[in-house]
Amino acid sequence: MRKRLVGATVVVAAGLALSGCAAGGAPQQTAGGGSQAESRPVETSAGPQQETTDAAGSNQGGNATGDRPCEASDLDAKFVTSENYDGRPSSGQFSVTKNSNDMTPCVLDGYPEIKAMRGSEGGATMPVAIQQVTADGAQSMRLDGHGGFASFNITWTTSGADGGCDMPGALSVRLPRAGSQDIEVPVNQGRDNSLRICENDELQVQPFGDYTN
Template sequence: MRKRLVGATVAVTAGLALSGCAAGGAPGGAPQQTTGGGSQAGSRPVEASAGQQQETTGKASGPGSNSGGNGTGDRPCEASDLDAKFVTAENYDGRPSSGLFSVTKNSDNMTPCVLDGYPEIKAMRGSEGGATMPVEIRQVTADGAQPMRLDGQGGFASFNITWTTSGDDGGCDMPGALAVRLPQAGAQDIEVPVNRGRDNSMRICENDELQVQPFGDYTN
């Protein structure tokens, strides 16, 4: 998939049964991994715009927290290292909905890199650098949170996002994309379109809450 840089930004949550890093299952039985650069259509790195900020509460420390070096000697993964995919399973009966954001290392830079900690998430009104929706982002702890080292091409990692779906049809302006900034990365975000079909439906409204977990190994 060809990538390009534009001026923009991106957003996500956690909960339900986890299927995770290094080869887990996606929520709702959806496919969880891309191979050889087969990323979700439209996902690409974008340059973050100045002045766009997210509201974050409940920041956690300990394993997987964004507190400094990754402890492995490897560089942090950048947006250009990865192809991304976001698949969801929404519930309309009050139970939490869940989305799995997965990344696969591409061949742009074959040196190892590490994903360690929480991604930064933004919900965007559009898929081309639209304005950020006022959505609360809450970081939650999770068993299995740990640095994920991606070797060469094909290395795989993921994290979960959870939210409460806003009615059968949303009933409000819903996001057109999520912007994800990787832990300890530079100014690039990975932008992934949402609400383009049932497998990536994310029906949330302004001032709703997204819960996000750190990268880790949730396969056990």
């Protein structure tokens, strides 16, 4: 069963809309820029998860405030990227904004689970390696109400100027400590959200946090 959610997204400038990137290639937030991308909560069946390498030794979690974990239906999402074609790492920022479906506070704490999808609505998963990495700015994010914001960054090496392979049509993201509903965001619909990777390439994923500075 697939729920469709179309909501206002907070536009996060990354990639081409950035005047610079944070340390390690992670984009910074600025006002404006980037095209609007539609995010959809997608019900997924339980199954084996992709193998990951956690640089911190274990998946971050826990909730010291007692607030509930954020669910896909709480959030509108956007993915904005900047790609390099000369062998340097490319980067993208996946940002989420609290919508008005549930005004009670919720928490994003730790690493999301990432899958690269062949299609934009529940397509088959591409075999892409996911490596969890630490970053300055990673922290538990409490979203109090409408408009609360958090993000995480992804880095990869672009597979040529035109990809040269079947590239993903969407990113599927499962929030830390959430249920079986994923957030699915289309990619490769324009230069500002391109994700030109091939099968067996690697994505490096940071935890949720505050990467606006």
